[in-house]
Amino acid sequence: MGLAIVAEDLRKRYGDTVALDGLDLAVPEGTVCGLLGPNGAGKTTAVRVLATLLRMDSGRATVAGCDVTSDPRAVRAKIGLTSQHDAVDEALSGRRNLEMFGRLHHLSPAAARRRADELLERFGLSEAATRPAKKYSGGMRRRLDLAASFIRAPRVLFLDEPTTGQDPRNRNEVWDVVRSLVAEGTTVLLTTHYLDEADQLADSISVIDRGRVIASGTPAELKARVGGSQIDVVVAAESDLSVAASAVGFACGCTPSVDTAVRRVTAPAVEPVAALGAVLRGLEDVGVTAEDVALRRPTLDEVFLQLTGRPAESETSAEEVAA
Amino acid sequence: MIARLQWGVYDTWTITRRDLITWVINPVRVVGELVFPIMFVLLFGYVFGSGMVVPGGGDYRDFLMPGIFAMTMAFGIGNTMTVVATDIERGVMDRFRSLPMAPSAIVAGRCSADMVNSFLGLLITIACGLVVGWSWHDGLLNALFAVLLLLLLRFACLWIGIYLGLIVGSPEAAGAIWGLLFPFTMVTSAFVAPELMPDWLGFLAEWNPLSSTVGAARELFGNVGAETGSSWIASNAVLMAAVWPLVITAIFLPLSVRRYQRLSR
Ligand SMILES: Nc1ncnc2c1ncn2[C@@H]1O[C@H](COP(=O)(O)OP(=O)(O)OP(=O)(O)O)[C@@H](O)[C@H]1O
Ligand SMILES: [Mg+2]
Numbered sequence: 254m255g256l257a258i259v260a261e262d263l264r265k266r267y268g269d270t271v272a273l274d275g276l277d278l279a280v281p282e283g284t285v286c287g288l289l290g291p292n293g294a295g296k297t298t299a300v301r302v303l304a305t306l307l308r309m310d311s312g313r314a315t316v317a318g319c320d321v322t323s324d325p326r327a328v329r330a331k332i333g334l335t336s337q338h339d340a341v342d343e344a345l346s347g348r349r350n351l352e353m354f355g356r357l358h359h360l361s362p363a364a365a366r367r368r369a370d371e372l373l374e375r376f377g378l379s380e381a382a383t384r385p386a387k388k389y390s391g392g393m394r395r396r397l398d399l400a401a402s403f404i405r406a407p408r409v410l411f412l413d414e415p416t417t418g419q420d421p422r423n424r425n426e427v428w429d430v431v432r433s434l435v436a437e438g439t440t441v442l443l444t445t446h447y448l449d450e451a452d453q454l455a456d457s458i459s460v461i462d463r464g465r466v467i468a469s470g471t472p473a474e475l476k477a478r479v480g481g482s483q484i485d486v487v488v489a490a491e492s493d494l495s496v497a498a499s500a501v502g503f504a505c506g507c508t509p510s511v512d513t514a515v516r517r518v519t520a521p522a523v524e525p526v527a528a529l530g531a532v533l534r535g536l537e538d539v540g541v542t543a544e545d546v547a548l549r550r551p552t553l554d555e556v557f558l559q560l561t562g563r564p565a566e567s568e569t570s571a572e573e574v575a576a
Numbered sequence: 577m578i579a580r581l582q583w584g585v586y587d588t589w590t591i592t593r594r595d596l597i598t599w600v601i602n603p604v605r606v607v608g609e610l611v612f613p614i615m616f617v618l619l620f621g622y623v624f625g626s627g628m629v630v631p632g633g634g635d636y637r638d639f640l641m642p643g644i645f646a647m648t649m650a651f652g653i654g655n656t657m658t659v660v661a662t663d664i665e666r667g668v669m670d671r672f673r674s675l676p677m678a679p680s681a682i683v684a685g686r687c688s689a690d691m692v693n694s695f696l697g698l699l700i701t702i703a704c705g706l707v708v709g710w711s712w713h714d715g716l717l718n719a720l721f722a723v724l725l726l727l728l729l730r731f732a733c734l735w736i737g738i739y740l741g742l743i744v745g746s747p748e749a750a751g752a753i754w755g756l757l758f759p760f761t762m763v764t765s766a767f768v769a770p771e772l773m774p775d776w777l778g779f780l781a782e783w784n785p786l787s788s789t790v791g792a793a794r795e796l797f798g799n800v801g802a803e804t805g806s807s808w809i810a811s812n813a814v815l816m817a818a819v820w821p822l823v824i825t826a827i828f829l830p831l832s833v834r835r836y837q838r839l840s841r
Contacts, residue, residue: 304674308840330676338667356590357677
């Protein structure tokens with residue numbers, strides 16, 4: 254299995270801002286790589302460099318076997334790109350949009366029309382095919398935009414925050430489409446603020462901060478780095494929180510995190526079963542009633558927090574950025 | 577190499593077609609193109625027109641129409657700028673740039689689409705003029721020459737529009753810039769003869785590239801008010817109607833190309 258995307262030591266600066274600071278990536282063919290990182294980490298910049306929209310200052314990158322710098326046209330013939338916008342002509346109907354992009358992919362007019370109809374069918378837009386895109390709902394426009402990046406069944410697909418601002422149903426639809434493409438052999442590079450999206454779709458994740466990869470691996474590997482399992486204790490009364498926290502901390506041998514809003518104490522457990530017993534005994538000793546005690550795998554949020562020292566973007570702030 | 581050239585032409589046609597389709601799918605567009613000229617004809621021809629003086633006498637509407645033709649061409653700056661800025665903001669420009677199409681076709685397609693649009697718009701405005709009693713009096717050949725000079729002005733405006741559109745990058749900003757440019761398109765000989773303006777304003781109006789095209793169109797259409805004033809610039813209108821647009825193009829075409837290339841910096 255070859256590598257569909259290789260990036261070595263990519264560097265890019267805008268004036269004084271360093272956007273990419275020695276970024277490395279290697280994505281095997283037919284897999285989904287998730288790029289995760291806080292705002293301004295350099296995710297979009299990386300995608301734009303790899304999609305030939307932006308020249309890097311230094312470094313080397315190949316996409317689908319073609320060199321990004323020396324042979325951008327060959328790269329463009331093999332990629333699809335969905336950026337943070339819905340990049341479609343709003344005055345034109347869905348079908349005319351896809352026909353236009355098909356022709357620009359150098360399909361014959363007849364082939365472009367056939368492909369447009371296939372894609373409309375596949376993305377559930379057949380009924381809206383002749384309506385102008387400005388009359389589409391947000392979800393429909395997003396699907397049209399995705400359809401436009403699938404014209405030639407791209408070898409490599411770049412998705413820059415494909416579901417930002419989408420409701421859960423649309424998000425699921427987009428995920429399904431991405432999965433079906435991957436099943437057909439497409440390689441996907443996906444940037445996202447939503448950790449569950451990366452969890453759902455990505456075979457591997459690269460966490461980016463300040464223009465470089467600070468951690469990478471499968472979602473499971475990254476979660477394991479946080480310390481295996483997590484213990485959640487929810488107490489009945491808020492006044493018990495501090496006592497419970499010290500009991501849990503003693504049992505697990507660390508400082509737990511406390512979420513006052515949901516009356517929850519969370520701590521990583523290296524020896525999960527032993528720690529669980531210790532926590533239960535400790536709570537009994539201090540006389541705190543627990544409403545719920547659970548042992549679970551860590552979330553990517555916790556991974557993110559530990560790696561970058563910052564929580565991942567919440568949904569609302571991510572949408573503000575997109576707006 | 578030949579193949580590249582052929583694809584370049586095919587891609588340019590695809591982008592042009594994208595724009596021309598809107599005439600078919602949205603026939604209301606014809607109405608939209610009519611609004612401006614009709615508004616100006618009504619406003620100046622009938623409302624202000626009664627108080628307007630044409631140097632040397634003559635019908636004011638005969639004087640006015642070549643001015644409106646040239647204005648219609650100059651308004652092309654706003655159109656082109658807005659379309660380019662919208663494409664950038666919506667990410668459509670990025671999508672084009674990520675396709676295996678000929679990069680030059682993005683600009684070439686814009687160019688040919690706008691020229692065809694403006695030609696159709698000009699035909700509509702001319703029809704408007706005929707309705708209110710304007711006509712050419714100096715032969716069809718001269719009239720066609722006048723149309724050619726008007727389109728040459730539009731071609732120059734196109735490059736100003738592309739350049740500004742690439743700079744501003746959003747339709748809102750494009751609107752604001754157009755608001756600033758708009759008065760500049762009004763200080764011309766289109767509505768009032770410059771010699772009737774205060775000296776400094778008259779000077780500006782005479783040297784406004786638009787005025788040369790207006791003057792040339794009056795002369796070639798055989799309308800009243802040709803060669804108003806005795807200044808060099810006014811009496812060489814036809815020459816300057818060719819020179820000005822070529823100079824503007826020579827400045828803004830390379831600027832636009834540079835700016836376009838900078839999108840990937
Ligand atoms: N055109 C530009 N001019 C100047 N600085 C830029 C430009 N584009 C990006 N930057 C800067 O480069 C850095 C990386 O930006 P980038 O857009 O790649 O981040 P991102 O990870 O995609 O962020 P987000 O999650 O907000 O989309 C940021 O500091 C940003 O301000
Ligand atoms: Mg981004």
